[in-house]
Each structure stands twice: as C-alpha cells, then as structure tokens.
Amino acid sequence: MENQQVGSIHFQIDFSQPLYEQILDQFRSSIAKGEIDLGDKIPSVRELAQALKINPNTVMRAYQELERDGLTEKRRGQGTFVTASKEQVDHFRHQLAGKYIESFILQMENLGYSWSDIKTYMDKKHLGN
Amino acid sequence: MENQQVGSIHFQIDFSQPLYEQILDQFRSSIAKGEIDLGDKIPSVRELAQALKINPNTVMRAYQELERDGLTEKRRGQGTFVTASKEQVDHFRHQLAGKYIESFILQMENLGYSWSDIKTYMDKKHLGN
DNA sequence: CTAAGTGTATTATATCACTTAATACACTTG
DNA sequence: CAAGTGTATTAAGTGATATAATACACTTAG
Known part of the structure; x- marks a missing residue:
C-alpha cells in the first residue's frame, strides 16, 4: 500500500500484482495518456527504487519491458527517456x-x-x- | 498441451495458467453456455485427475471454487452436481x-x-x- | 582528470503460489 | 462389506518474484 510521488508521476503500489508489472503499467498509462511528455527523462533506476523502497533490479525489469514496448530509450550514463516519436x-x-x-x-x-x-x-x- | 474428452466435456490444458484455473474456467464456461445440463453430475475428483493426469488436490481446488461460485453442489459419497437453479x-x-x-x-x-x-x-x- | 550519476550484469538468498505425492477419514450406495 | 464419493493433512519440489551485495562501462559536471 505505497503511495508515492516521484517527479511528475504518481505511484500506487500494493501486493495484488508483481511490483515490476505495476511499475510497468503505470508508466505505460502515463505515457499513453500524455501525462509524461515525449522525450522526457524518467527517474533513474536507483532513484525510483529508493523512492518506492524496492530493489533496483525490480525497477530494471520494468524499464527493460518499457523499452521493448518502444515507449522508452536508454542512454548509457544519461538515463531513460520517453520516446520522441508520437x-x-x-x-x-x-x-x-x-x-x-x-x-x-x-x-x-x-x-x-x-x-x-x-x-x-x-x-x-x-x-x- | 493436453487435449482430453471426459464425459461430455472437452478439456484444453496447457501451462500458460495455473491448472486449477483452467479447469475452473472451462467448467464455468460449459455450465454458463449450457453445454452441461442443470443438475448433471460432473466427473469425480479422482476420475478427472486421472483423465487429465494431474493431482486430485488440484482438481479439488477447482471444484471448491466452482461451489463458491454457486455453480455446483457436492453430495458426500455421491459426487459433484451442477446446480439445478437456472x-x-x-x-x-x-x-x-x-x-x-x-x-x-x-x-x-x-x-x-x-x-x-x-x-x-x-x-x-x-x-x- | 575526477567524482558522481547513469544503465547493466552477476551471484546468492528468501518467499510464495502452484503442484505433486502419499495417506487417512467420513459418508453413501449397491 | 466393498467400492466410490468428497475432504484433510503433511511433506516435498519447482518456478516466478524480490531482495541484497557487488562490480563494470559509460557520460557528464566540476
């Protein structure tokens, strides 16, 4: 039953589903609804893990899936960004x-x-x- | 990838979902669509387990859920029956x-x-x- | 150049849902 | 009484999920 604001994104975390799926779904939704702008940077793996008090590997798993969805791009050393392509x-x-x-x-x-x-x-x- | 005919019911079993859920869903569907008549007896726990080559406890779990749905009634010593109530x-x-x-x-x-x-x-x- | 912050990879461990296995008990019917 | 019902218990194995600790490669700000 976590309830966190990280940057411009609001997270609702519980134990009804795997954590990485909940993170994934909430990013998918935020991007699809335009609540995060195209090209925007999303929180770093460590930053989000710390904010949600979960393991960085769990955030990683969600971020990898986001990239497979074509919704994000990763730039080593810089961070993870929402795709610029509508x-x-x-x-x-x-x-x-x-x-x-x-x-x-x-x-x-x-x-x-x-x-x-x-x-x-x-x-x-x-x-x- | 099992494909079994048990009595009048056809079972499609794979590993995409828990076994007990698949059994549950297929009974729910068969009863809802009237492919099994009201009041009919369904296979015994042991019989279905043997036919599908799975554990009786797994079938039990599905049957208990069916009863909670109000779709079946159990009669100790006799078997499990579809409810007679439309x-x-x-x-x-x-x-x-x-x-x-x-x-x-x-x-x-x-x-x-x-x-x-x-x-x-x-x-x-x-x-x- | 250095330090700090990125994504990434690896290994180990723990927990939980699901499934199997073996066995036993209570009840009903032929 | 014997065979077939549903039910309960205990033990064990497996895979998905999650954590923990650590290390590496890359980028940027200072």
Missing part, C-alpha cells in the same frame, strides 16, 4: 487496445454472450457516459 | 460479466481511450459480426 506511442496504444478487446470478447463469449449481447450490455452499463 | 447460473453470468466489463473499461481508460472511443473502436473491430 507514432511509436500510438502504435503501442493501438496494439495493446487490440489485445484487450480480443481477450475481453473471448471472456464474454465463454460466458455465453454473443457479440450483440455485449453491445447492448455495455450500453446499459454506461448510460450516462 | 437463477444461480444467470446470476453468476451477470456478475462475472460485470467484472469483465469494469476491468476492460479500466484497461482502455488507462491507455487513454474514452468511453466513446471504445465504442467506435469496437464497432470497427467487429464489423461483420
């Missing part, structure tokens, strides 16, 4: 959204809901939005 | 579907998609359905 971020958003949708539809179909069921169901669920 | 099955479907939708929407919002974004996105994704 296209890369958009590609990531589009790709992950596709996976989310596929797996959501599969879940619903496993419960016996057809595609049209899903649409009407979701309309009811979010009338006000 | 209402219970419908309640389970409705409840789980709600959780799926909530978590799906949260995922999409974390990627920066608004509710209207999601709807148009999903329409494109499934034009033919």
